[in-house]
Amino acid sequence: MKILLLSSSPRKEKSQTFLLAKEVLRGVASDVAAESEVIHLCNLKIEFCRACEACHKKIFSCPIKDDVNMVMKKMLEADVLVFASPNYINQVAASLKAIFDRASHFIHCKRLLGKYIFGVVTSGSGQGKAVLDYISYYAHTCGAQYAGGISSQPQLTKEKLEEAFKSGSKIALDIREKKVYPEQIEIIEKGKQYFKEIMKARKNEWKEEYLYWLDKGWL
Numbered sequence: 145m146k147i148l149l150l151s152s153s154p155r156k157e158k159s160q161t162f163l164l165a166k167e168v169l170r171g172v173a174s175d176v177a178a179e180s181e182v183i184h185l186c187n188l189k190i191e192f193c194r195a196c197e198a199c200h201k202k203i204f205s206c207p208i209k210d211d212v213n214m215v216m217k218k219m220l221e222a223d224v225l226v227f228a229s230p231n232y233i234n235q236v237a238a239s240l241k242a243i244f245d246r247a248s249h250f251i252h253c254k255r256l257l258g259k260y261i262f263g264v265v266t267s268g269s270g271q272g273k274a275v276l277d278y279i280s281y282y283a284h285t286c287g288a289q290y291a292g293g294i295s296s297q298p299q300l301t302k303e304k305l306e307e308a309f310k311s312g313s314k315i316a317l318d319i320r321e322k323k324v325y326p327e328q329i330e331i332i333e334k335g336k337q338y339f340k341e342i343m344k345a346r347k348n349e350w351k352e353e354y355l356y357w358l359d360k361g362w363l
């Protein structure tokens with residue numbers, strides 16, 4: 145099993161969010177043979193999406209030559225994606241949002257189908273719900289199931305670290321049992337139906353994405 149942790153705090157190894165996420169990874173590894181990779185987004189060159197739609201016309205043809213293509217490929221190879229973000233004004237940090245924007249092809253073609261996404265958030269106030277809800281929304285819109293999330297204030301307690309470790313074991317169980325959350329599958333399926341109509345309407349512009357849908361037998 146491959147796990148990819150995208151950590152968006154600019155504080156890298158000192159990031160409390162990252163430290164909490166590391167416990168989640170330790171929990172997964174204690175339960176199942178897992179190959180995990182950590183990417184600190186602030187180490188990468190990440191530009192903003194220019195809304196040119198090149199990636200919809202020809203998949204992975206983004207004209208911006210930075211590190212985002214590499215991150216997207218790794219996201220596709222992973223079974224589990226852990227998104228770790230400090231709460232920045234009730235949202236994920238901008239580096240992670242930039243990845244989501246640049247990977248909008250994942251939304252059009254539900255490229256994260258079959259994967260699990262887990263969210264890790266810390267915030268000064270301890271209010272992580274809005275950010276975790278957003279990560280859950282992102283999972284569904286890309287076709288992935290949300291395996292849960294954890295949030296904390298920056299002062300990580302022993303109990304919080306234990307909770308993170310246990311969350312990791314639960315992710316491992318989800319993977320082993322190929323856990324299906326029926327209410328999430330329903331949301332994902334609705335999103336697919338919505339995009340089916342868009343794909344048909346835009347087939348002459350978003351040629352490769354349309355062919356992807358055809359190839360999957362979804363049209």
Ligand SMILES: Cc1cc2nc3c(=O)[nH]c(=O)nc-3n(C[C@H](O)[C@H](O)[C@H](O)COP(=O)(O)O)c2cc1C
Nearest residue numbers: 153159160161230231232233234266267268269298
């Ligand atoms: C730009 C910015 C925006 C922030 N916005 C919020 C916020 O809206 N609510 C909150 O509780 N904390 C907010 N914080 C505090 C961080 O979420 C908090 O310090 C977090 O635990 C830092 O995580 P890290 O150690 O992983 O970098 C903000 C911090 C920064 C730098």
